[in-house]
Amino acid sequence: MSWLTGEGGRKIKTLLTVNILAFVGVVLFSAYCRLQDRSEALVQVVRGADRRVRGQLAKVGALTDREAILQRLDHLEEVVYSQLNGLAKPIGLVEGPGGLGQGGMAATLQENGQETDGKYEEYGYNARLSERISLDRTIPDYRPRKCRRASYPGDLPQISVVFIFVNEALSVILRSVHSVVNHTPSQLLKEVVLVDDNSDNGRSPRGGSWGQGQAVLACVQMTTWACGSACFLGGRPAHTLLPTAELKATLDQYVSSRYPGLVKVVRNSRREGLIRARLQGWKVATAPVVGFFDAHVEFNTGWAEPALARIREDRRRIVLPAIDNIKYDTFEVQQYASAAHGYNWGLWCMYIVPPQDWLDRGDEAAPIRTPAMIGCSFVVDREYFGDIGLLDPGMEVYGGENIELGMRVWQCGGSMEVLPCSRVAHIERTRKPYSGDIDYYARRNALRAAEVWMDGFKSHVYMAWNIPMTNPGVDFGDVSERLALRRRLKCRSFKWYLDNVYPEMRVYNDTLTYGEVRNSKASGYCLDQGAEDDDQAILYPCHGMSSQLVRYSAEGLLQLGPLGSTAFLPDSRCLVDSGGRTPTLRKCEDVARPTQRLWDFTQSGPIVSRDTGRCLELELSKGASFGLRLVLQRCSGQKWMIRNWIRPGRH
Numbered sequence: 088m089s090w091l092t093g094e095g096g097r098k099i100k101t102l103l104t105v106n107i108l109a110f111v112g113v114v115l116f117s118a119y120c121r122l123q124d125r126s127e128a129l130v131q132v133v134r135g136a137d138r139r140v141r142g143q144l145a146k147v148g149a150l151t152d153r154e155a156i157l158q159r160l161d162h163l164e165e166v167v168y169s170q171l172n173g174l175a176k177p178i179g180l181v182e183g184p185g186g187l188g189q190g191g192m193a194a195t196l197q198e199n200g201q202e203t204d205g206k207y208e209e210y211g212y213n214a215r216l217s218e219r220i221s222l223d224r225t226i227p228d229y230r231p232r233k234c235r236r237a238s239y240p241g242d243l244p245q246i247s248v249v250f251i252f253v254n255e256a257l258s259v260i261l262r263s264v265h266s267v268v269n270h271t272p273s274q275l276l277k278e279v280v281l282v283d284d285n286s287d288n289g290r291s292p293r294g295g296s297w298g299q300g301q302a303v304l305a306c307v308q309m310t311t312w313a314c315g316s317a318c319f320l321g322g323r324p325a326h327t328l329l330p331t332a333e334l335k336a337t338l339d340q341y342v343s344s345r346y347p348g349l350v351k352v353v354r355n356s357r358r359e360g361l362i363r364a365r366l367q368g369w370k371v372a373t374a375p376v377v378g379f380f381d382a383h384v385e386f387n388t389g390w391a392e393p394a395l396a397r398i399r400e401d402r403r404r405i406v407l408p409a410i411d412n413i414k415y416d417t418f419e420v421q422q423y424a425s426a427a428h429g430y431n432w433g434l435w436c437m438y439i440v441p442p443q444d445w446l447d448r449g450d451e452a453a454p455i456r457t458p459a460m461i462g463c464s465f466v467v468d469r470e471y472f473g474d475i476g477l478l479d480p481g482m483e484v485y486g487g488e489n490i491e492l493g494m495r496v497w498q499c500g501g502s503m504e505v506l507p508c509s510r511v512a513h514i515e516r517t518r519k520p521y522s523g524d525i526d527y528y529a530r531r532n533a534l535r536a537a538e539v540w541m542d543g544f545k546s547h548v549y550m551a552w553n554i555p556m557t558n559p560g561v562d563f564g565d566v567s568e569r570l571a572l573r574r575r576l577k578c579r580s581f582k583w584y585l586d587n588v589y590p591e592m593r594v595y596n597d598t599l600t601y602g603e604v605r606n607s608k609a610s611g612y613c614l615d616q617g618a619e620d621d622d623q624a625i626l627y628p629c630h631g632m633s634s635q636l637v638r639y640s641a642e643g644l645l646q647l648g649p650l651g652s653t654a655f656l657p658d659s660r661c662l663v664d665s666g667g668r669t670p671t672l673r674k675c676e677d678v679a680r681p682t683q684r685l686w687d688f689t690q691s692g693p694i695v696s697r698d699t700g701r702c703l704e705l706e707l708s709k710g711a712s713f714g715l716r717l718v719l720q721r722c723s724g725q726k727w728m729i730r731n732w733i734r735p736g737r738h
């Protein structure tokens with residue numbers, strides 16, 4: 088057999104090996120396909136059996152039979168799950184009753200190391216841990232007791248559920264999908280729409296890190312960042328799977344085989360921002376009702392029926408499933424107190440205490456009237472949403488659209504409510520790294536809302552951002568179409584909205600001037616509220632942020648610091664002449680004699696205490712920071728300038 092040796096022989100050997108390998112491959116592949124087919128067939132069989140059994144169940148009704156059947160169903164379910172794990176397993180995920188974090192309990196990984204940290208960085212939650220938590224895990228039923236007894240009409244409309252995402256962990260997206268399928272009656276869930284707003288893991292520049300939620304209020308947690316919950320991440324992938332492929336081919340293949348015909352995937356070819364991404368989802372949705380959610384949520388039992396029932400009753404209602412929390416580090420599901428969704432004058436949203444009439448009623452299950460929405464969870468009649476102008480497509484990226492929709496729906500004859508019987512748990516991410524321009528877009532979008540909907544109150548938004556009303560240095564684009572929409576829908580005034588829907592808002596209509604206040608002797612320095620726990624006003628290099636927001640009212644008050652905005656927040660404090668040489672900052676209502684808080688102030692003139700006739704001036708002082716101290720003394724002719732005039736002063 089000499090032909091098997093030498094140069095030619097080696098070639099043939101190689102060919103033979105390749106042939107054998109190919110043959111084995113074909114055999115294995117066809118076996119795999121048959122297994123897949125059988126697994127799908129089995130699912131169909133079990134689903135059919137499930138339906139038949141449940142049908143019989145209603146007729147038989149005998150307790151023992153029922154138990155036996157339930158046991159059998161449980162067993163069948165296990166069989167199905169073990170088959171289906173064949174779909175989740177190859178992509179490193181867990182389906183069915185196993186895995187960590189069942190029942191919404193806190194979970195941890197045994198291993199601790201760089202890899203876990205890397206994923207934290209990237210997603211703002213523990214994505215490595217998420218991979219070990221079942222896509223089908225159960226979570227606690229946090230609905231008020233009464234909701235469990237409620238019954239709903241049999242002819243509820245169907246819903247399309249839209250999830251938007253950018254560079255989200257695959258396991259978290261898929262858990263959102265599994266969760267909505269598992270917790271929505273199949274006859275009500277028409278489809279799931281996944282909108283990928285051009286995920287590009289690792290290719291966008293890393294942005295600055297985001298501040299975490301802040302401020303706690305009464306019984307309700309408040310965050311300024313929970314709103315809208317865009318997911319614009321700029322981190323680099325820190326693990327083995329190529330995340331881009333993970334969110335494209337892997338996601339497509341998984342949902343099309345796991346939920347054939349149910350899930351539509353929409354891909355934006357360029358980054359549109361969460362606002363227009365939601366609109367893309369709306370365009371392809373076909374059910375009479377559409378629900379919009381972030382793609383890092385888990386649905387609770389019976390979430391859909393009460394929402395659909397409220398919309399069936401009145402299609403002009405925008406319904407917000409109540410939000411619970413999924414902890415970003417352990418994925419523990421925590422209940423949040425009942426809350427409405429409000430905002431401050433900068434149009435940043437926050438949870439607020441429900442309206443007094445709701446509290447007085449004492450019915451935890453009743454819908455909670457809300458002036459606006461956080462934005463990560465809302466359900467609306469599809470056509471009605473179109474009729475009232477969707478979300479403002481002229482808004483960019485993130486922020487403000489959730490507030491604008493609240494103003495618009497109320498002013499234009501509809502309503503918005505949080506529904507405690509309909510609950511969705513949501514991950515508040517530790518950081519949403521973004522290009523660092525988030526403030527710019529939030530401000531731009533806020534000005535659009537202000538210019539279209541807020542009438543005379545729009546000045547409050549400019550004040551809150553501490554920017555002038557003319558030439559604000561922000562191009563908010565063309566709002567003529569939105570103004571035309573407002574005329575066409577014959578919408579009510581912002582004053583009506585404040586009086587009837589958001590009476591907790593503080594109004595600052597008596598403001599004459601606002602902004603930075605500078606002294607002619609040190610024009611690089613501005614009046615500043617100083618440390619918040621201190622009652623000393625100071626001079627500090629001008630930076631234009633809200634600690635240097637000074638307002639002078641028609642009454643003669645000089646207030647320093649950010650606008651209090653709502654009755655839930657402390658208001659900015661008053662500059663007070665309490666008799667000593669140093670001016671102090673006090674709560675305006677805490678001043679002994681009202682004239683101690685009143686000042687005369689003209690542009691490029693002195694600031695004079697109406698109580699003592701002394702002037703607010705600065706003196707050079709080695710002990711003071713920046714060598715400048717604020718004092719009250721006999722007027723020496725120092726002049727003060729304030730940046731923005733709302734109305735001409737009295738002088």
Ligand SMILES: [Mn+2]
Pocket residue numbers: 313315316317381383463513514515
């Ligand atoms: Mn979110």
